[in-house]
Amino acid sequence: MKPVALVGMSCRVPGAENPTELWANLLSGTSSVRRTPEGRWTAAAASADRTPSFGGFLKDPDLFDAAFFGISQREATYLDPQQRLVLELAWEAVEDAALTAGDLRGRRWGVFVGAGSDDFRLRYLGSGHLDRFGHTGTAGCMLANRVSHHFGLRGPSEVIDTGQSSSLAALHRAMCALQLGECEAAVVAGVAVNLLGEVTEQIRLWGGLSADGRCHTFDERADGYVRGEGGACVVLKSLEAARRDGDHVYCVVRGSATGNDGDRGALGEPSAQAQSEVLRAAHRTAGVSAADVSYIELHGTGTPVGDPVEAWAIGDVVGRARPGGSPVRVGSVKTNIGHLESAAGIAGLVKAALVLHHQRIPPSLNFVRSNLDIDLEALNIRVVTRAEDGGFTAGDAVGVSSFGMGGTHVHAVLGPAPAPDGCADAPCAQALWCLSARSPEAVRELARALLAHPFDTDACTVVDVARALKGRTQWEHRAVVAGSDWDEVRQGLEKIVAGHHFAVPSEWPDTDPTVRGALVQAAGAYVHSGDIEAVRQLLPAGRAHRAPLLPTYPFRREPFRLPGPAPRAAQASAPSFPYPGGRDRDASGVIDPNLPSFTGRWAAARGDTERIWLVRELLEGELAAIYGGTVPDFDPEASFSDNGIDSMSLLEFLDRLNTATGLHLSEVALFDNPTINELAECVHKEMEATRG
Structure with a gap:
């Protein structure tokens, strides 16, 4: 594979809103696992006696800056928090890469998202309150497609689900697309938000969870993992293009590979031989020797079955290739933030990229003594338990592993960024x-x-x-x-x-x-x-981008209530949206016979100017009623399409308009008069023709 540069990144994980906060937590050995926040689970799940009470949780998964992305209140209400999170992470990663949305529009950029959770969709479908915006708001494909739509990207737009390895599989898919010329650059993300306590209980019954809510990776206490949630996003482009554009390069992705356990004893039981094959395949595509691998960010869930298998495969491929007395160093971010499942791979990738960027290796937590089935000395492996210098040279390689419960393994090989081009700025430049x-x-x-x-x-x-x-x-x-x-x-x-x-x-x-x-x-x-x-x-001449990891756009997030199950005795009321006025309806949008009708107010108005103003107020009010508030950044001179009004909303808009005016306008009126101002003139003329 041709080397690929990682030029932008973002993350939102337990205990950290961005990579800078994550790195500080990693270096200090901070565990962000905590008790389940009150109200996170439904009453039934929360009352389950054995549902684990610990996890890695995002602070406010219901918050979102809908207006920033031109999304109405109504649509945002039915938008999976995972879609909201990926949108914000993509913006932050692009901004971290010193690019603007305008730079990307119309370009062949790919979007690849690893995801598998559908907790929001299940809660929504069981709420008893369906809305047409829920169709796109809960569809898994939209995790990638919505990013492509917002930025105007023309390359591949795909969601990958390989279980817990999904986001690293998304990275591998992006690498392949870049090599094949399917896209010139790629946005790669992984996301998981845990909204159903029943899923956690199901994993406990399966036998995957730790009793004390900790990941004891490679430790003798390993008895399962603790669930986490969050997401991360990276921007990739060819190393040649990154150097040409003066980008900051966090690290180089030299190659990746994927495979499956195939014919093993039981579904869900990992194969050491299959994992070894994936490691060797990744080394071949990256053009590195196993002896060059000096650190591996483990899959490292801390399970009594998975840990010994992963350790054996690493020892078989990397440990035996390295000289005695120079073991390969290993660690797992899961010990800090929990297992982010479909987003776990990209969380490990971000940690590994930061390791290379800062030339430091943070400690892996919860390790005291190795599992009896893991002979670390014989395997030539060392778990990093204290922060230490990375000591990486140009020829060193860092591995990242992620494994899915169905047997799909992915391994990526990273390397240090090349020395930057360009000269230093004068120290006193203004x-x-x-x-x-x-x-x-x-x-x-x-x-x-x-x-x-x-x-x-x-x-x-x-x-x-x-x-x-x-x-x-x-x-x-x-x-x-x-x-x-x-x-x-x-x-x-x-x-x-x-x-x-x-x-x-x-x-x-x-x-x-x-x-x-x-x-x-x-x-x-x-x-x-x-x-x-x-x-x-x-600005003085110099290399374009030498200040990575700056604070990104400060989103003005507001809460959007998560759907819950409808009560058995009576169906809960559907979300209500304020109606700003415009016809004979009260604040909730219900027709009020005590209010004057629109036609009555139009007839009583003095002159064309006042009547057209009333029509326009009506049109804007009906759109606001459909979208649960004013349409973000609405331009009355722009077409409905350019304002982001979809065809189904236009049909609903037309029905409401005909009801309010008593007219019988067809869809042709919307095509012939595609702006609010033009349509207002049209409605006014039709009112004059029918009512005088």
Whole structure:
């Protein structure tokens, strides 16, 4: 395989909202496993005497920034939290790669998502409240398709389900697509959100769960795993393209392979021979020797059957190839965050990429003494129990394993990033940090996140950060921070957090008026008109992206109630959405005979202008009633299609419109008048023709 660069990443896992927080938890040996949050399970599941009470949980799986993605309140209500999470993770990973949504639109980028959980769909179908948006909102294929749709991507868009190895299988599928030229770059994600206690109980009955809620990987106490949830996303492109574009490269994916246990004793029983074959196949595609592998991020669930099999396969392929006294180092992120099941592979991939990026190996938790069936010394394996230097050289390789309960194994081989091209910037170069968001509050939140961010000031400069920020999508609300060193920038960020939009050191206007004066002028133009080009032209020459893992867009998430089962005695009421007005209905959208009808108000209006205004108010109100609130970013001059109004919503809209006006408009009226303004004129003329 040709080497592939990992140029962007994001994650949301137990205890961490992003890769920076995850890395801090890994280095400190933090376990993010906790007691099941109150209200997570249904009453029946919660009352089960033996349902495990521990897990790795996301903080707020019901929160989502629907407006950011142009999704209405009604549609978001019936949208699987996994779809919501993948959308946000994809945006963050693309932004981390210093790309904008506009850069991707129309490009042959692929989207590959590993997933298998359908907890939300089961809860939705059992709730007794079905909605047409639930069809796309709960369909598994939409995990990838919705990302492709939002970014306008033209490459493959696929969801892969191989059980617990799904997300690493998605990586393998992306690698193959890149090699075959099916896409020029790829977004790869994995996701799992646990919303049904019954599923956890089912896994306990199967025998897969740990009694004490911990993964004791390779330890003598290994008796099963603890479930976790979350997701991660990475951006891949060929190494050649990444170096050409000046991207930061976290690591290089040298190759991958997949296979199945095939004919073994029983379904669900792993095969050491099959795992060995996959390891060797991955090494061949990566062009590495087994002796080059210095660290492996294990599948490492901590089960008494699976651990010895995985250890034997590693010893058979890698341990015996390495010199005596230099064992292959191993660890498992599952000991920190639990087993993320379909997202487990990409969680391990993100950890391994961070290991190579930081040149450090965090400890694997819950290991004291090895399983009696695992002779680590004979297998030439060492479990890393304390954080240590990676010591990786250009020829070293790092492995990542993920295995599915049906026997589908995947192994990926990573390597360190090549030395970056380009020269270092002058240490005192001035910079403008451009902050942009959809609201003033979000701008301040981004400034607050940058202020708290643990910058590696030895590895990047204030100019590096400026380059990364100016490459992001530009929104309608903006602020700028000027500075030539970290102290000046921090002081400026504090001013933005306090509510200012323009933060320039007080001495700048009086010193170096040629250079700094031009910067101040460009900063003012950016804040007031969004002129980012002037800022770009004033940045010193240098490599495009040397400031990875910056805080990404601060989503303004709001809660969307998760569906629950309908009560037996009486069906629960369906979610209600506020109706903003526009005809003879009350706030809930129910026809109120005491309110004047729309036709009555139209007839009483004085002149065409007032009547057309009433019609437009009606049209906007009916759309809002359909979508559970105003349509995000709606443009009355743009077509319904360009505003994201789907064909089924238009038919519902037409029915409501005819009911309100007493007209008999056909679908042709929508095609001939594809904007709100045009349709308002059409309805007004039809009303005049029928009512005078």
